[in-house]
Amino acid sequence: MAKIELKDIRKSFGAVEVIKGVSLDIRSGEFMVFVGPSGCGKSTLLRLISGLEDITAGEMSFDGQVVNALTPSKRGIAMVFQSYALYPHMTVYENMAFGLTLEKGKPKEEIKKRVHRAAEMLQISDYLDRLPKQLSGGQRQRVAIGRAITRDPRVFLFDEPLSNLDAALRVATRIEIAKLHESMRDTTMVYVTHDQVEAMTLADRICVLRDGLVEQVGTPMELYEKPDSMFVAGFIGSPKMNFISGKLAEGFNAPTVGVRGEHLVIKPSDGVWSGEVIHSENLGSDSYIYVNVGSEEPVVVREDGATKHAVGEHVEIAPIDGRVHRFDKAGKPIR
Amino acid sequence: MAWAYTKKAAFYLLVLVIVVVSVFPFYYAILTSFKSGTDLFRITYWPTSISFDNYLSVLNQGSFPRNVLNSIFVSTLVVVLALFLAVTASFALSRVRFRGRGLLLMTILAVSMFPQIAVLAGLFEVIRGLGIYNTPWALIFSYTIFTLPFTVWVLTTFMRDLPIEIEEAAIVDGATPWVIIRRVFMPLMWPALVTTGLLAFIAAWNEFLFALTFTSSNTTRTVPVAIALLSGGSQYEIPWGNIMAASVIVTVPLVALVLIFQRKIVSGLTAGGVKG
Amino acid sequence: MTTETMVRPAVADSGAKRSELLAQRVRAARWFLVPMLVALAIVAGWPLLRSIWFSFTDASLNDLYGAEFIGFDNYLRWQTLESGRTIYRGLLVDDAWWNAVWNTVRFAVISVSIEAVLGIIVALVLNAEFKGRGLVRAAILIPWAIPTIVSARMWGWMLNDQFGIINDIMLRLGLISQKIAWTASTDTAMTAVLIVDIWKTTPFMALLVLAGLQMIPKDIYEAADIDGVHPVKQFFRITLPLVRPALMVAIIFRVLDALRIFDLIYVLTPNSPATETMSVLARENLFDFDNFAYGSAQSTLLFFIIALFTIVYIWLGRVNFDGGDR
Known part of the structure; x- marks a missing residue:
C-alpha cells in the first residue's frame, strides 16, 4: 500500500535536464503506466521513483513520507528490468530469495514460504533449482517478476518488461501481469512502456510524457476520448488519429480537427471531405482505407470487415457526430 | 593458377618460419638439458642420447629446490594480496562515479609502467628500515608495486563490462556495495580473477631486479636470480647443462599454464589496452 | 490526480540532498x-x-641515515682551478651516463620498431583463416611465457661463440666465414x-x-574488394x-x-659498455660501486626522462587508454 506523490521533480544529467518538473500523484494500489516516445524521460522517471537515480530537485513521497534520500530497499520497491537482470550464477530459488536473505533476522522458513508462494503464483515451481541460462526468455521474465513479488514490495516497478519477448509471448505475459495486478490489489504498480497498446490494456491510469514533462494523466478512456493535446490524441489509439487543418477544417471553426479512423464513415454522397482511395489494408476483422482528401497526410478510415472500396475510387467521408476533436493553434483542445 | 599456389606456399612458409622461430630456442634448451659431459659441446639438432645428469645435479646440489619454493611462496602470496586489494578498489573505480576518478586511473597505470630502478634506492631504505632485507617479505613488499596496479587496472576493465542492470537489481534487493562485490560480482568474475591472477603470478615469478637487489643469500633467492647466478668453478666454466635443466624446470609449468589458459590470457593482456 | 507542468523556478533546487544510496x-x-592507495603510497610513492631525495645528498650504501644535503652536486658541480680552467x-x-642513455634509446627505438613491424605481420597471419591457426x-605464446632470465640464458647458450648453434647454422648456410662472439664482442x-x-x-x-x-568489421574488406581496391592499398x-x-x-x-630494460642485458651481456643501459648503470652505482647518491641521481634522471617521454607521447599520439566511462 503506498500512495506516491511527486512534486515538481527534476532530474539533470550534467547540463542536460531530462525531467523538467513533473508533479504527479499515483494512488495506492493503482496500476500507473508511463508512456511516451523514446527520450521522453519515462524510464528516468521510473528510476527516480525506484531510488536508483538521484532526484535533482523536487520532492517525492510515499504515503506522505519524503523518500528523496532513501535507498531503493528502504523505499520498499521492487523492480522488473528490461533485460530481466537475473543473477546468472544463482538458481531460480536463490535469485528469488536473495533480497530476503539480506534482511537481517529473516527466518529461513519464512523465506522459503514466500519464495514458494511467489513461484506458485507464476507457475515456476518446477524450475526452482535451475540456473537462468537453462530457462527460456518467457520463463526468465517470470522469475524476474517472481523475485520482485517475493520481496512483497509496497511499490512494484516495471521497466519495459515485455520488450525482449516475441510478439506471442508478449501478449501472454501482458495478460499475466494484468492478472498479477488483480491478485495484488494492495500493491501500487508503475509500468513503463513505449507501446500504447500495453498502456491501454494494462493501466488504471496512463501518464503520457513528452520531453520530460507530463502531457496528460488519465484513465485509458479519458485519454482516448478527451485528449488534452494533439500530441496525446496522436499518441493514443491505433491507427493514429487523423489531423486535418487549414481550409479543410474551416467548417468546424478550428485551425485543426482530429478524427479517429474508427469515427469516420464512407458515404456515397454528402461527405464532409472527399477524395480518392490511394491504398487499403485488409486485416480481416477490419480494414484501413487511405483517402487523399487534400490534407498533408492521407486520411485513414477504419471499416469493419473486408473493404469494398478499391484503389482509385472516389469517396466521400464524414465524421460521426460528437467524435470530432477540435484543436487550437497551440495544439490544445477547444471544448 | 600458379600465382595462387605460389601465394599459398609463401603464406605457409611464413607460418612455418613463425612457428619454428618461436619454438626452436625452447626446444633447443630442452635438447641441451638432456645432454651431459662432452655431448654438451657437440652441436646436434635432434636428440641423440638422453641423460638426466643435469636435472639430478640441479635438484640435488645447491639451493635450487629451495629457490623454487621461494618463488612459489612469494609469487602466490603477492598475487593473493594484490587481488584482495584490487577487487574492492576496481569496484570503486569501475562502478562508482566520483571526482578525480580518471586521474586516479591514470596514476595507477603510470605506477604500473614505472621504471622500477627509480624507486630502488628508496625501497632499499624502507626494506632495511622494516628489517625484512634478505627475506621473502622484502620481495612480497616490493612486488606489490607492479602486481597491484596491474590487477586493479585489468579488473577495472573487466568489471566495467558487467551488466549494470544486475548491479541495480542487487541494489533494489537491498545489497550494499560490499555484498554486491562478494555475492554478485565475485562469482561472476571468477574467470577474470583467475586470468588476472595468473598474469600477475607470471610477472612476479619472472621478476629479477628486486629479487637480485633485496636478497643476498642462496637460500632466499628466487628462481630467476638463481638461474642468472648459476656458475661453475671458474668464470669460464659456465655450467650450461645445469642452467638449461633449471630453465626447463621453471619454464615447463609456466608454458603449460599459458597454453591451458591461452584464450583467457590473450583477453587479459588486451583488456585495457585496446577497447572499442 | 492533479497534474500540471510548472514553470521552472529561478533557483532549481528545493533542498535536493545527496541520496542515501549515492552517499x-x-x-x-x-x-x-584506501587500502590500495595506502599500499601504493608505501611501495611506490614514498x-x-x-630516491629523489638521495640524489641530492651524499648518501652511501652503509650510511643512508647520515646522508647530508649537497644540492645539485651529484648532477653538476664545477671547480675553477688556479690556472683559471673550470x-x-x-x-x-x-660520458658513461650519456653512453648509457644513448644505448637505452637506441635499444628502445630499434627493438620497438622491429617488433611493431613483425608484430603486425604475425597478427595479419593469425587474423587469416587457415588450418592450424x-x-x-599457441606457439607464439611460448616466447612470451618464458621468463626473461631464462630466455637470456637460452639465447646466451645458442649465441655462444664456440658451441653456439646460431654460429653453426650460419656457418652451414655460408652466411659467415668464422664464428662470431655475439655477446662478448x-x-x-x-x-x-x-x-x-x-x-x-x-x-x-x-x-x-x-x-x-x-x-575491424569484415564487411569493410568485402566492400573494398567489390570496389576493386588492391590488397596492399587495403592494408x-x-x-x-x-x-x-x-x-x-x-x-x-x-x-x-x-x-627500463635491465634483466636481459644484465644476464646476456654483463659488463659490456656497448649495451649498458641506464637501469644497469644506475644499479651498478647504487649497489656495486658504492655510489649510492650518484646512482640515485641517475635513477631520478631516468624517471624524469621516461615521464617526459610518456607525456609527450600521450599528448602527440592522443592515446586513449580509458575505454569507456560509466
Missing part, C-alpha cells in the same frame, strides 16, 4: 580505495620521493640483445594488434588506420618497457 556508494568507494663533474657531464597462436653485443628482446616480445605486440584487427588505407589506436597503445607499453 553509501561514495563512502564505500572511499573505503575500498620510495620514489626518497672543471665540470657530475652526472650531466658523465590455434597451434600457431662490442660490435655485436647490441645485436644479440636486440635479437633476444625481439624474439621475446614480438608476441605481445602481435596479440595486441590482433585484438585490434579482430575488431595501408583501411587496416593500418583502424588498428592504429591498438598499435599506439602497444607501442607505448613496449617503449616504456624497453626504456
Whole structure:
C-alpha cells in the first residue's frame, strides 16, 4: 500500500535536464503506466521513483513520507528490468530469495514460504533449482517478476518488461501481469512502456510524457476520448488519429480537427471531405482505407470487415457526430 | 593458377618460419638439458642420447629446490594480496562515479609502467628500515608495486563490462556495495580473477631486479636470480647443462599454464589496452 | 490526480540532498580505495620521493641515515682551478651516463620498431583463416611465457661463440666465414640483445594488434574488394588506420618497457659498455660501486626522462587508454 506523490521533480544529467518538473500523484494500489516516445524521460522517471537515480530537485513521497534520500530497499520497491537482470550464477530459488536473505533476522522458513508462494503464483515451481541460462526468455521474465513479488514490495516497478519477448509471448505475459495486478490489489504498480497498446490494456491510469514533462494523466478512456493535446490524441489509439487543418477544417471553426479512423464513415454522397482511395489494408476483422482528401497526410478510415472500396475510387467521408476533436493553434483542445 | 599456389606456399612458409622461430630456442634448451659431459659441446639438432645428469645435479646440489619454493611462496602470496586489494578498489573505480576518478586511473597505470630502478634506492631504505632485507617479505613488499596496479587496472576493465542492470537489481534487493562485490560480482568474475591472477603470478615469478637487489643469500633467492647466478668453478666454466635443466624446470609449468589458459590470457593482456 | 507542468523556478533546487544510496556508494568507494592507495603510497610513492631525495645528498650504501644535503652536486658541480680552467663533474657531464642513455634509446627505438613491424605481420597471419591457426597462436605464446632470465640464458647458450648453434647454422648456410662472439664482442653485443628482446616480445605486440584487427568489421574488406581496391592499398588505407589506436597503445607499453630494460642485458651481456643501459648503470652505482647518491641521481634522471617521454607521447599520439566511462 503506498500512495506516491511527486512534486515538481527534476532530474539533470550534467547540463542536460531530462525531467523538467513533473508533479504527479499515483494512488495506492493503482496500476500507473508511463508512456511516451523514446527520450521522453519515462524510464528516468521510473528510476527516480525506484531510488536508483538521484532526484535533482523536487520532492517525492510515499504515503506522505519524503523518500528523496532513501535507498531503493528502504523505499520498499521492487523492480522488473528490461533485460530481466537475473543473477546468472544463482538458481531460480536463490535469485528469488536473495533480497530476503539480506534482511537481517529473516527466518529461513519464512523465506522459503514466500519464495514458494511467489513461484506458485507464476507457475515456476518446477524450475526452482535451475540456473537462468537453462530457462527460456518467457520463463526468465517470470522469475524476474517472481523475485520482485517475493520481496512483497509496497511499490512494484516495471521497466519495459515485455520488450525482449516475441510478439506471442508478449501478449501472454501482458495478460499475466494484468492478472498479477488483480491478485495484488494492495500493491501500487508503475509500468513503463513505449507501446500504447500495453498502456491501454494494462493501466488504471496512463501518464503520457513528452520531453520530460507530463502531457496528460488519465484513465485509458479519458485519454482516448478527451485528449488534452494533439500530441496525446496522436499518441493514443491505433491507427493514429487523423489531423486535418487549414481550409479543410474551416467548417468546424478550428485551425485543426482530429478524427479517429474508427469515427469516420464512407458515404456515397454528402461527405464532409472527399477524395480518392490511394491504398487499403485488409486485416480481416477490419480494414484501413487511405483517402487523399487534400490534407498533408492521407486520411485513414477504419471499416469493419473486408473493404469494398478499391484503389482509385472516389469517396466521400464524414465524421460521426460528437467524435470530432477540435484543436487550437497551440495544439490544445477547444471544448 | 600458379600465382595462387605460389601465394599459398609463401603464406605457409611464413607460418612455418613463425612457428619454428618461436619454438626452436625452447626446444633447443630442452635438447641441451638432456645432454651431459662432452655431448654438451657437440652441436646436434635432434636428440641423440638422453641423460638426466643435469636435472639430478640441479635438484640435488645447491639451493635450487629451495629457490623454487621461494618463488612459489612469494609469487602466490603477492598475487593473493594484490587481488584482495584490487577487487574492492576496481569496484570503486569501475562502478562508482566520483571526482578525480580518471586521474586516479591514470596514476595507477603510470605506477604500473614505472621504471622500477627509480624507486630502488628508496625501497632499499624502507626494506632495511622494516628489517625484512634478505627475506621473502622484502620481495612480497616490493612486488606489490607492479602486481597491484596491474590487477586493479585489468579488473577495472573487466568489471566495467558487467551488466549494470544486475548491479541495480542487487541494489533494489537491498545489497550494499560490499555484498554486491562478494555475492554478485565475485562469482561472476571468477574467470577474470583467475586470468588476472595468473598474469600477475607470471610477472612476479619472472621478476629479477628486486629479487637480485633485496636478497643476498642462496637460500632466499628466487628462481630467476638463481638461474642468472648459476656458475661453475671458474668464470669460464659456465655450467650450461645445469642452467638449461633449471630453465626447463621453471619454464615447463609456466608454458603449460599459458597454453591451458591461452584464450583467457590473450583477453587479459588486451583488456585495457585496446577497447572499442 | 492533479497534474500540471510548472514553470521552472529561478533557483532549481528545493533542498535536493545527496541520496542515501549515492552517499553509501561514495563512502564505500572511499573505503575500498584506501587500502590500495595506502599500499601504493608505501611501495611506490614514498620510495620514489626518497630516491629523489638521495640524489641530492651524499648518501652511501652503509650510511643512508647520515646522508647530508649537497644540492645539485651529484648532477653538476664545477671547480675553477688556479690556472683559471673550470672543471665540470657530475652526472650531466658523465660520458658513461650519456653512453648509457644513448644505448637505452637506441635499444628502445630499434627493438620497438622491429617488433611493431613483425608484430603486425604475425597478427595479419593469425587474423587469416587457415588450418592450424590455434597451434600457431599457441606457439607464439611460448616466447612470451618464458621468463626473461631464462630466455637470456637460452639465447646466451645458442649465441655462444664456440658451441653456439646460431654460429653453426650460419656457418652451414655460408652466411659467415668464422664464428662470431655475439655477446662478448662490442660490435655485436647490441645485436644479440636486440635479437633476444625481439624474439621475446614480438608476441605481445602481435596479440595486441590482433585484438585490434579482430575488431575491424569484415564487411569493410568485402566492400573494398567489390570496389576493386588492391590488397596492399587495403592494408595501408583501411587496416593500418583502424588498428592504429591498438598499435599506439602497444607501442607505448613496449617503449616504456624497453626504456627500463635491465634483466636481459644484465644476464646476456654483463659488463659490456656497448649495451649498458641506464637501469644497469644506475644499479651498478647504487649497489656495486658504492655510489649510492650518484646512482640515485641517475635513477631520478631516468624517471624524469621516461615521464617526459610518456607525456609527450600521450599528448602527440592522443592515446586513449580509458575505454569507456560509466
